[in-house]
Amino acid sequence: MRFHTRKWVKPEDLNANGTLFGGKLLAWIDEEAALYSIIQLENSKVVTKYMSEINFMSSARQGDIVEIGIDVVKFGKSSLVLKSEVRNKMTRETIITVENIIMVNLGEHGRPLPHGKTKIEYVRDRLAEEND
Template structure:
């Protein structure tokens, strides 16, 4: 399988923040932004491997700045690292005041996507080649983030086993 450049997976999504997208504070619902993040990450992952993908995890979604009604939001995503069947995708969201042109990074996130075959079984993905300074920096830290994901997943499984499907009381 031939390696692919990070830039080849770049996906960009723009949206105008309208009243139905906002909460009682006049800012974008966090859940709506998380859905946008998952969507653009899935597009980037699919572009990289040209296979169906599923979301395996979201490391974090850090809300750095509010996104107000009337603003535009632009999300950029690309594959930063791959393992055997999984891909790490970095997502950056930028809010723009359309009246003033002021732009701010409002959110960053890392997601893991797994490529699946026609039987929904994990399938190998191509490796990724970072080229820019930023891509190399993200790639260099990816193995460490991967190990943290594995540990967090183990803890999540322990919680699921402990609490099961019934009510705890």
């Protein structure tokens, strides 16, 4: 799993128990999945269709640093299926796993649009192709 983003847990991210609010964490995961999909599919019109069961395993406290990992499960015709893991950098514990996040590539009129992608592409490879 590639961990792309780190977040610093601040007071506004906490629940009444003084730990990281689950809704905030899910928003971070959703944003990371969207950014990853936009880059992979080369289209800024990507939406979240589905997020599978989530499994909270531990938490984080104010001042902790968490990192968000994303991996591709598969490429669909107009979708990208991802999985995510978030871990606490301070305690080294997994906070949450999400096994399936389905992101849908949209066309001009907001309808699913085939993306033609079949494998992970890296920006450095795209830049190298452009310079050839």
